[in-house]
Amino acid sequence: MRRVRTGGLAAAAVASLLAVSACGGGSTAEASGDTEVRLWLNGTDTPQELRDYLVETFEADHEGMTLVIEEQDWSGLVPRLQTALASEDQTPDLVEIGNTQSPTFTYAGAFSDLSDMYDELGGDDLLPGFVEAGTVDDTLYAVPYYSGARAVFYRKDLFEQAGVAVPQTLAEFRTAAIALQQANPAQDFSGFWFPGQDWYNGIAWLFTGGGELAVQEGDRWVGALSSPESQAALTEVQDLFTNATRAPRDADSNEPWVAFNNGQAAMFSAPTWARWSIALPECDKGVDPDDTSPEAEALLAEQQACNEERTGVFPLPGAQPGTPATVFAGGSNIAVPTMSQHQEEARDLLRIIYSEEFQTMLAENGLIPGNSQYAGALGDDPYAQAALAAAVDAKLTPAAERWADVEGARILEDFFQQIASGTDVAQAAAEADRLLEETLN
């Protein structure tokens, strides 16, 4: 084992200080002779059941090896990858990475070539946007793990009161949002919860209207926010900000259900798992959080049913009736770091991940699996259907080497905030295009 044990007690710790050489010296991997393969998964999206499956299956196939899954936090992932991926000792053997982060590391040469596995892992059934994000010069370095699509949640009663039906096109959606806000004159009320820095949702308008964030022209990336398509879409976005929402301009896409739960919003757009965070006051059964009795659990189930009964969900509609909008696909890729000393084992693990069993399990847990062939297992409840519909045509941020820098500099947050603040759309777009070009090239 590589790690140095922590002395539990302060005294032991101090003692170990005096034994620097003892601690510091032999840190070669697998001193114990036991091969350890390490997989980094981020956040809690991969349920425990799936982790157990991976460990069991992998260890059954590989005598004398252990699979260790280390959970990382999304917020600290990039600095950790920056350091650990360059270290032979510390690099994980297989790593999950946010799809918008993956081009940066792919271009830097952090990952091994997986091109020869493309067909084996699913071929053209692999989510195309994610494959693109993991490809450099026709070489595949990172493959789609899962996608978490977004859907719009709405209050059925407020729709009824305002005489609004579930919108069929993006234009209808805007009219509905404005109508809802007008029907509810309360000072804090939003027809559609749309905070100023929420570019995740905002770019759906851009993509649906045929606009882009940035496009590649030869060797250069060029900001595309000033294109006529983008401008038209952004004008609609500004209209939404002005007339359909009272969400703060200094908030982002985090916790959009809070206002909804407080009766201050008729609609919000979020990943489909947000259903578990909806807690309407009228459904509150006042269960003591300490109470774990069967009665309490029954009440909680009743509460959840009540919430879901009052809440509807639909995929953001597209330009034409019956088509979904092109939304931004959040999700992640998975890759084998170049420095990994267990390339073959990592590839075996990839094979397990892309097996029918595992892909189906992902879908059953509400995630759109990297191999879209198995998305059918999402189920047929409205949440799954909304998620699937949204995912079909979902799109990613540009697969540019320095895209992570754009996110690091928060250029899109600033840009959408300006639009929300009423800055002239053309002017804001010109400035953002300039910054995008400066950062991407």
Place this chain on the structure above:
Amino acid sequence: MSAAVPPAVAVPPAARGARPAPRPRRRVRPRTRAARWLLGGLAVVVALVWAFPIYWMVSSAFLPTARLQRPEPTFVPVDGTLANFRQVLTDESFYASFRVSLAVTAITLAGAVLFAFVAALAISRFRFRGRKSFIVTILVVQMIPAEGLFISQYAVLDGWGLVNSVLGLSIVYVAAILPFTVWMLRGFVNGVPLELEEAAMVDGLSRTRAFFRITFPLLAPGLVASGVYGFLQAWNEYTLALVVMTEPGERTLPLWLQGLVEANRATDWGVVMAGSTLIAVPVIGFFLLVQKRMSAGLVAGAVKG
């Protein structure tokens, strides 16, 4: 208090000539009772204002997250719950991180205080070539922003197999804290007259005993003050720990807290605040324990510039 320096504080000659003071340590107080009450009231109000964010943290720890996200703030959690605390206290990773943090903090403290102490001895008891450069260096080093350093620091630790190791993290912490502590302790050592020690030796004590019996006690406040500074740094540091401690079993408390923020897809803020409160308890405890000596410590050291 001239903790380090016995009351050899020079008194301006004019003042001394005017009138010898009968009670040397008496505080001069405002003359009227009303003024005193007014100032006392002001002090209490300031204290309450200063402590308010901390109060808010503790009070939030007693509320379920849904309550924290209502438009109406809850000022006093009269109908609060202990569920948040229970959740933290039944979380094994909390204890694991607690142990890691304790170990890192202990090593850092011991290392920083001990090394700074001997370095301070060197620069205030000896005159040698390079002494001034050393003093300038430790001052300048504090001025360089450390946010961009983690890549190189990681590379050093990795080369020695000290990533994901309590010792490795502690070494970097010691390095980060040493400049300040050397600087501070130098003042304390300066303040202890060498003659005290020599006199004791002349009195028949061995030099080691003279040092530990005479000099060391006078330096205690300085050591304590450096210790508090080191404790706060090591206990709360996040950025470096983030890259150095990546294995789930090796995470310090700030990393654990960040993990708690992301433990559920929707953050359970009540639990996060309970966690924060529990992390703060040892700091406050340590602080209260040494606070009396500390205010003496900080100043006497700082004076030496």
Place this chain on the structure above:
Amino acid sequence: MAAPPLPPETAAPPRDPAPPGPAPAPPRRVPRRAPWRARLNPYLLLVPALVPIAVGLGYPLVRQFLLSFQEYGLAQQFGRPAEWVGLRNYTELLSDPYVWGVIGRSVAFCLVNAGLTMAVGVGLAVLMSKVGRAARITLQVGMLLAWGTPVLATLTVWQWLFDSQYGVVNWVLAGPLGLAEFRGHSWIIEPASFYLVATVIVVWMSVPFVVFTTYAALLQVPAECVEAAQLDGAGAWQRFRHLSVPLIKPVLLIAALLQVIWDLRVFTQIHVLQKAGAPTRETHLLGTYVYSLSREFSMAGAMATVMLVLTLCLTGFYIRRMLREEEL
């Protein structure tokens, strides 16, 4: 220095004044060996401190400095050869008007915050020395809580307090105080009010250090001087200005120096507030700007060097003086 320093400032080990310890008895036994300090090599004493500083700070700093003359980013970390580019990173940075804006903002922010922290800190220290025991301890505990609680937690709370929708600050202003325009007011969306909030938080966090330091210094102002001055008819302000201030000046200077150093590179508070929803580009200070460059290690290194020079300019006066006094 004009005023007599509190513990002797340029303390070479004081030679002549009789130590107030036990009166030296006539030598009973002359130590046979040379005094211990003659046999201890000072360089040896520095080694334990120098080793971790060199390893944990020195080498990374030197490397950072060298990188600042290269083109070194993520790709170089994975083996692409790094190219020497001379001063290009520096010229690129320093020819960008935006960077100068950041520098200007940072210096202003640093001076305002260091100044405010010192003013409030010294004020509270004086207050602390004037009130009764109960009030004093209350104030000390309040300061202590603010200083000792993990930054991660306090910053979350501050973020909540100033939240535009559910923040207590807006709730109090709009509700009980009847200032309806603060309902839903965004504190961090305008740079000016962003820096106001940042200043509140930074000052809140830094004042305790100054208070405890200055309070301890004030305790050392000999009561007899104060009484004498009082008898001479000096008012409270005059006593403070002409008696206490000169005496505690060394402490004040060093505290101020540290504040300048710390406030110029302020990072965490700004970073957290930016993530809470501020316009990032308009609110960058040097600390957050360097961090945002950290994928371009060479650029970040160049910026760090610029910051060092800047800090030296701001504090050069004090450092020179300190070095002069160091001449023993």
